[in-house]
Amino acid sequence: MNETSAMLLDSGGLDRLIGVLGARGFRTIGPVVADGAIGPGPIRHVVDLPQGWHDEQAPGSYRLHRDDDPRLFAWAVGPRSWKGELFPPRSVVWRSSGEGDSLEIVPVVDEAPPVAVIGARPCELAALSILDRVLGTSTHPDPVYRARREAAFVAVVECSTPASTCFCTSMGTGPAVGDDRAGDEGVDLVLTELAGDERHHFLVRAASPLGGEVLAELGGEPAPGWAWSARDRLLAAAEGAIGRALDTDGLAPLLARNLDHPRWDEVAERCLSCGNCTLACPTCFCSSVEDVSDLTGTVERHRRWDSCFDLGYSYVHGGPVRTSVSSRYRQWATHKLSTWFDQFSTAGCVGCGRCITWCPVGIDLTEEAAAIRASDGAGARAYARAGAAGGDQP
Amino acid sequence: MARTAERPAKAGTSLVPLAYRVAWRRRETADVVTIALEAVGESLAPFRAGQFHMLTAFGVGEVAISVSGTPGAPGPVEHTIRDVGAVSHALSRLPVGGVVGARGPFGTSWDVTGLADEDVVVIAGGIGLAPLRGAVHQLSGRRGPGRLTVLVGARTPDQLVFADDVRRWRELGADVRLTVDAATPDWGGEVGLVTSLLASASFDPARTVGLLCGPEVMMRFAAADLADLGVDPSRIRISLERNMQCGAGICGHCQLGPLLLCRDGPVVTYGGAVAALMGQVER
Ligand SMILES: Cc1cc2nc3c(=O)[nH]c(=O)nc-3n(C[C@H](O)[C@H](O)[C@H](O)COP(=O)(O)OP(=O)(O)OC[C@H]3O[C@@H](n4cnc5c(N)ncnc54)[C@H](O)[C@@H]3O)c2cc1C
Ligand code: SF4
Ligand code: SF4
Ligand code: FES
Secondary structure, eight states: OOOEEEEEEEHHHHHHHHHHHHHOOEEEEEEEEEEEEEEEEEEEGGSSSSSSSEEEETTTEEEEEOSOOOOSOOOOSSSSSSSHHSSSSSSEEEEEEOOOOGGGGEOOOOOOOEEEEEEEEEEHHHHHHIIIIIISSSSSSOOOHHHHHOOOOOEEEOSSSSOTTHHHHHHTTSSSOOGGGOOOOOOSEEEEEEETTTTEEEEEEEEEEHHHHHHHTTTEOOOOOHHHHHHHHHHHHHHHHOOOOOOTTTHHHHHOOOOHHHHHHHHHOOOOOOHHHHHOOOOOOOOOEEEEEOOTSSSSEEEOOOTTTGGGEETTTTESSSSSHHHHHHHHHHIIIIIHHHHSOOOOOOOOOHHHOOOOOOOOHHHHHHHHHHHTOOSSSOOOOOOTOOOOOO | OOOOSSSSSSOOOTSSOOEEEEEEEEEEEETEEEEEEEEEOOOOOOOOOOOOEEETOOOOOEEEBBSSSTTOOOOOEEEEEOSHHHHHHHTTTTTTTTTEEEEEEEEEEOTTOOSSEEEEEEEGGGGGHHHHHHHHHHHHHSSSSSSSEEEEESSSGGOOOHHHHHHHHHHHEEEEEEEEEEEEOOOOOSOOOOOGGGGGOOOOOEEEEEESSSHHHHHHHHHHHHHHHOOOGGGGEEEOOOSSSSSOOOOTEETTEETTTTOOOOOEEESSSHHHHTTTOOO
């Protein structure tokens, strides 16, 4: 990270950031408290941010409480990720009208104003990078995601307060934004919230030309040395506070050779196949389409998020391919941690822990992977990973 | 992802179909129809044998349909459809002049253009001959020492498709053999599984390429039999089917383990991951 383009702002400066982005035409979205959880919502001023709020997370449980903590970002992640801002849960792909040779098919172009995401977490930035690969830069990119992502402004706030469900350190995605991200155009500003001794500041570094331009408009003082060392201490403490781990060493081939492991049936006895995990996951990208017509002959193709836990997801003529809950949980878990590498040359998991917190029965992906590792080979059927899409697989 | 200050003026069109009109239609069997499609305006990119289009019946829905015509052939593009559900029914019923939406072409091909010297064994079950038809046309016209064997199975004689093509392939020197599961009184040919035809077919396993399409269990047995006869599993190509919502690699539905079948398939090499994953694992 280039230290010369770093500034120290107070919360007035953060307020100006929101204002400057709004004035530049961005729809400013940040974490807000709604329905008992912290999640993306419109923000106009610093007062809209969740000052003093903390989240307490455990497998199957999430609770908010508030105290007189001056910090705005002293919590981990909520159930709704930023995915929904860039890849809307529902959208219309095209519309057609008329008949025969005069039939017209018109793409529905996304008209949403560009979004400024203020307060995404480092793991969520990593999730956006994964979606960039899957939806943004594939041979046939998704036009809505691509347009929204290209136009978006992203300000990340590093993590001071990880939850018990977080395992970003295992996935290499947090709690800091890695220095290797400098110059990565997927992020514009990186903030660290520093509070203590009556002081409350944000160390703000520009990570893109636009980020630098915006930062220059905010005033504030160049980041002093103490702010950098305070950041180091804060992030070291955050890293130390992460209690959950996933052993990723050789994990992709491990799962690929344990497809018949009895653990899949065991977890299926608990799994409700509700799909909460896929809904909350910041990298799950599956969607389905449905054509809707009206009496005038207009047809619209609607697209909505879908989940591999849905029985109809794998439907082919004659019935679904994955009928058992066991096969569907295995599809999901092996996709996240194994076949995603084959398909997209990256993991499909960033260790945000949402699937653990928001699973109604508290199923823990890290625990399932560890159980399979503990009795590697108990599953008879294996396949050699041919490396369909190549890539740097662990 | 590189960021530009402005949005692209025109969003990608791979998710938006082009209008195609039914130029002619031919009934193949009681529930199978071939419809030949020509562009109303702008055309799709040329296809390769084995690739598929996403066809929309307006107001009903969209399904993946393989191109059954021959690459490079002039005229409308043929698609052979079995009427089994809502969308295939609507597509099958379209009259000449009816308009559909078409996207693609998507996926991998049979990749037969390089095969001059090889013996090729084509094994098809039922309507599985449709995605292979273009490849067989290409192979039956090739010059070279390689022999062409086409083995086709159907449930009953009246479910055998492409009788005219079979005649033509035979005239061009291909060894085409047909079999049915259940004979009718007028059937004088073979009765039994398509794999039973392999025993009498003449090909040199060491220089044979297998091209398979049909129900997954049929392909599994046929591929295993070919491998037992000495054909290298990496030279056996099969065409797989899964739910497909996008064809473009972004909806997730067509996964088979490490593969996205709309992108890495539908034609994949048997062996490795595919042999282990087909049919069995995903209950
Ligand atoms: C690569 C590829 C090539 C193909 N080529 C051909 C071909 O050449 N000829 C041919 O006839 N067929 C082909 N098919 C099969 C074809 O795509 C359709 O699956 C088939 O025509 C049946 O579609 P349908 O809507 O008529 O039938 P249905 O059985 O009603 O439905 C099949 C489709 O409808 C949806 N659907 C229906 N019911 C449900 C439910 N309960 N839950 C969720 N989804 C549901 C799904 O999208 C499903 O894919 C191919 C398939 C693939 C993947
Ligand atoms: S799989 Fe779970 S921990 Fe991993 S990114 Fe998705 S929700 Fe987060
Ligand atoms: S793992 Fe948990 S959240 Fe996911 S489908 Fe099963 S019960 Fe639902
Ligand atoms: S059909 Fe959508 S990803 Fe393959």
